[in-house]
Amino acid sequence: MDLHIRQLSKRYRDVAALDAVDLDIASGELVALLGPSGSGKTTLLRVIAGLLHADRGQVLFGETDATRLSLRERNVGFVFQHYALFRHMTVAENIAFGLRSRPRARRPDKATIARRVEELLGLIQLAELGERYPDQLSGGQRQRVALARALAIDPTVLLLDEPFGALDAKVRVDLRRWLRRLHEQTGQTTLFVTHDQEEALELADRVVVLREGRIEQVGTPDEIYSAPVSEYVFDFIGRASTLDGRVEQGRFLAGDTSFGVPVDLPDGPARLYARPHDLSLAPGHDGWPARVLAAHRLADRITLELDLPGQSRTLEFDVAATPDVETPAVGRTIAVKPLRYRVYSR
Numbered sequence: 001m002d003l004h005i006r007q008l009s010k011r012y013r014d015v016a017a018l019d020a021v022d023l024d025i026a027s028g029e030l031v032a033l034l035g036p037s038g039s040g041k042t043t044l045l046r047v048i049a050g051l052l053h054a055d056r057g058q059v060l061f062g063e064t065d066a067t068r069l070s071l072r073e074r075n076v077g078f079v080f081q082h083y084a085l086f087r088h089m090t091v092a093e094n095i096a097f098g099l100r101s102r103p104r105a106r107r108p109d110k111a112t113i114a115r116r117v118e119e120l121l122g123l124i125q126l127a128e129l130g131e132r133y134p135d136q137l138s139g140g141q142r143q144r145v146a147l148a149r150a151l152a153i154d155p156t157v158l159l160l161d162e163p164f165g166a167l168d169a170k171v172r173v174d175l176r177r178w179l180r181r182l183h184e185q186t187g188q189t190t191l192f193v194t195h196d197q198e199e200a201l202e203l204a205d206r207v208v209v210l211r212e213g214r215i216e217q218v219g220t221p222d223e224i225y226s227a228p229v230s231e232y233v234f235d236f237i238g239r240a241s242t243l244d245g246r247v248e249q250g251r252f253l254a255g256d257t258s259f260g261v262p263v264d265l266p267d268g269p270a271r272l273y274a275r276p277h278d279l280s281l282a283p284g285h286d287g288w289p290a291r292v293l294a295a296h297r298l299a300d301r302i303t304l305e306l307d308l309p310g311q312s313r314t315l316e317f318d319v320a321a322t323p324d325v326e327t328p329a330v331g332r333t334i335a336v337k338p339l340r341y342r343v344y345s346r
């Protein structure tokens with residue numbers, strides 16, 4: 001089902017947890033809500049679920065205004081970070097719970113419920129474990145059961161609040177790939193809260209970047225990564241090397257070097273942003289002179305810390321650590337230039 005959020009606002013005393021948020025989610029989309037702690041992700045999810053009332057605005061499920069629908073009528077699937085499965089129920093009973101507790105008129109018969117549970121156990125690749133109890137499962141398996149339980153009721157939307165947040169890094173990566181495949185199979189409209197940009201970029205069809213209760217940018221992972229609309233998004237999405245300078249007549253100037261500015265920026269103070277791996281050595285005179293302060297090796301790359309005249313911050317420059325690359329020695333002066341970059345007015 002498609003989902004529409006219109007001018008949603010929610011205040012807690014002097015904090016605007018949500019500030020006039022508008023968002024349209026197409027049926028079958030997997031959308032990540034991304035932002036630092038306190039940016040409003042959980043508040044937005046809880047308002048959609050009906051667990052929390054907004055001060056203003058609307059949530060529409062398709063054409064239906066959900067604002068006046070009860071929790072049960074919304075029929076959303078919800079998975080939390082610490083989702084407590086019922087400990088005294090088996091995995092199969094946990095998955096069946098939402099269907100078994102429906103009012104008699106809407107409750108499927110026993111055989112139908114059993115078939116649905118079998119089907120979901122297969123989908124979460126735990127077909128053999130239906131008779132186990134939650135404390136006989138790993139953390140990752142438990143979250144898969146929580147997902148099956150949320151899916152059992154054929155929810156209008158699936159809302160996931162940092163579902164893998166409590167798991168270790170390796171399991172998280174496996175589970176998010178698994179969730180992506182699961183989503184391709186079910187086509188279930190899904191909203192996924194995370195503060196992990198890698199998780200959002202790898203998993204989602206579209207990413208919504210939140211900042212203090214407002215949407216800063218909405219786009220595909222590619223758009224968010226390659227064309228961040230602001231310094232905030234650039235910084236949040238990955239590592240950033242920055243240079244202070246000025247824009248003058250379509251060029252960014254810093255020291256004796258200048259670069260073309262791709263968009264029509266007004267003249268004035270500005271900051272150039274580049275990913276450390278988007279810098280390169282610049283033979284000749286078309287780069288910035290930079291002194292190597294330190295070199296750190298990490299797996300397949302070497303990160304150089306560079307000092308540039310007139311800049312208050314050091315610049316990080318990633319060099320691929322291949323056998324033919326000669327690492328510039330600490331203390332040497334090299335010339336660097338950005339291959340890809342964004343410039344923001346200040």
Ligand SMILES: Nc1ncnc2c1ncn2[C@@H]1O[C@H](COP(=O)(O)OP(=O)(O)OP(=O)(O)O)[C@@H](O)[C@H]1O
Pocket residue numbers: 012015016017035036037038039040041042043044195
């Ligand atoms: N019950 C509450 N009472 C007062 N303030 C609250 C309450 N719930 C949330 N807030 C405030 O609203 C803002 C948004 O909180 P929210 O939990 O939605 O952020 P979040 O992006 O989900 O953060 P996190 O990643 O830490 O969960 C924060 O400033 C938070 O302190």
